[in-house]
Amino acid sequence: MRALVTIGTKVRKFDAIILGAGAAGLMCAARAGQRGLRIAVLERAEKPGKKILISGGGRCNFTNIDAGPAQYLSANPHFAKSALARYTPRDFLDLVExxxxxxxxxxxxxxxxxxxAKQIVQMLLDECPGSVDVICKADVTAVVKEGDTFAVSASGESYAAPALVIATGGPSIPKMGATGFAYELARQFGLKVVEPRPALVPLTLGGEDVLFRELSGVSAPVTARAGKAAFDEAALFTHKGLSGPAILQASSYWRAGEEVGIDFRAGEGDEWLVEAKRERPRVHLKTVLREHLPDRLADALAERIGIESELGNAPDKALRETARKLADWRFRPSGxxxxxKAEVTIGGxxxxxxxxxxxxxxxxxxxxxxxxxxxxTGWLGGYNxxxxxxxxxxxxxALQPRLA
Structure with missing residues (x-):
């Protein structure tokens, strides 16, 4: 990236160059353009907003009305407070309306x-005035700073501006063209990078847990825990391990080698099975579990717990221990x-x-x-x-008009 820019016969000059026509880049361009700045948005893909277009099953989960600093992960958890306070979900909703x-x-x-989701992309483009050029199929080959000017070469064209905005995202979803380009550029200019890792990503199971892969396709409401975080949503068993909203959320807090706890108990207390025993002593554990969970999952859990007799023949102590285990069933993901498959990236x-x-x-x-x-990095559900x-x-x- 330190190679000199190949300056052609004509250099296009702007107040700012934005690398990336995704959600952040287009919003930045619109705001700066509305203040009269001449902006070039360089996008490597053939059209803008590709990640917006696939989000929310094509309907774009464009924000979360509850978004606040508590729903974001960062080495500095206070950093996001200022921007989030100055532009709120209500502000974006006003724009949508x-x-x-x-x-x-x-x-x-x-x-x-x-x-x-096409409506959101079109809205962002419509918000960009004529002073904004969104240039697609612009593959950046070199970026240098010469004095107070950033010079960029992209697909044989040359651009120059006193300001450069990195909005190229992270490496999640590489099939969409995502790369670690932002980190390369940051390091080129001497900026530190927090080691990136996948977030909002399915977890894989190995060892004894691999048996749960037999439940591929089964989903159930659970509480998933990783670290100090807990999420009440659905978990989905897959042919590789665990997914679903609760697991994706927990994955952002999970680190290699740690366990993930799943509460299959659906809010029932420690006495849940003891009470079931007293009310229906001849019922079997898997029958009770089937009343709360999908049949295949209930049968698999009952088999692993190992209580095969009628509840009336099981000691109260064993039933309480089973209830506690169901409230915090431990998986140790292999990765x-x-x-x-990650929706976003932690780090950067x-x-x-x-x-x-x-x-x-x-x-x-x-x-x-x-x-x-x-x-x-935000939670699942519009926060990012x-x-x-x-x-x-x-x-x-913050961008200033500096074009001569």
Whole structure:
């Protein structure tokens, strides 16, 4: 990346160059363009907003009405507070409604388009005034800073500006063209990078747990725990291990070698099975479990617990221990399904290198980083889009008109 830019016969000059036409990049371009700045958005893909288009099953879970700093992971948990406070879910919803896009709220504050995610991409493009050029199929081959100017070569064209915004995301979903380019660029300019790892990603099972793969396709409401975090949503058994919303959420807090706890008890207390024994002494454990869980899962858990007799023949102590085990069933994942199946990335450009107000690099004037490229990662359910909007606005509002 340190190679000199090949300057052609004509260099296109702008107030700022934004690398990446995703959620953060387009929001940043719109805000800066509306303030009269001349902006070039360089996108490697053939069209903008590709990750937006596949989100939410094609309907885009564009924000979460409950989004706040507590739902984000970062080496510095305070970093996101400023941007999130200055551009809220309500602010983005106002924009959606201004463009006449119908929406609905699903569970846990998640907001979706009634129609298509294409509406969100079009809305962002419509918000960009004529001073913004969104240039697709622009494969960046070199970036250098020459004095106060950033010079960029992309697909044989040359661009120059006093400000450069890194909005190329992280390496999650490489089939969409995602790469670690943002980190390469950050390191080129001397910025630290927090080691990236997959987040919101299915977990794989091995060892004795591999037997649970036989339940592939079975889903159940659970509480999944990893570290100090717990999530009440559905878990899904797959042919490789565990997935579903509860597991994806927990995966962001899980580290290699640690266990994940699953509560299959559906809110029942320690006396649950003892009470069932007194009320129905001739019933079997798997029958009781089937009343709370899918049959295949209930049978698998009962088999592993090993209480085969009628409940009336089982000691109360054993039933209490079973209830406690069902409340915290331990799995030790062998790993994750990696960036290929991860929805987002944990880690990225270190927040210690950036201003929380403007997203500008402290030691490289004119260099900004926003969105998933930064070490700020949200929960599942619209939180990462809200960070993209908020960080994009922070940078877009901070960019200054400097074009001669």
């Amino acid at each position: 201004k463009h006449g896009i119908a929406w609905h709220e699903k569970t846990l504050g998640q907001l979706f388009c009634d129609g298509s 994750t399904e990696g960036f290929a 450009i270190a927040t210690s290198e950036l201003s929380s107000k403007t997203m500008e690099a402290r030691k490289v004037p004119g260099l900004f980083a926003i969105g998933e490229a930064v070490d700020v 889009f809200q960070w993209a909007w908020a960080s994009g606005v922070a940078a877009g509002d």
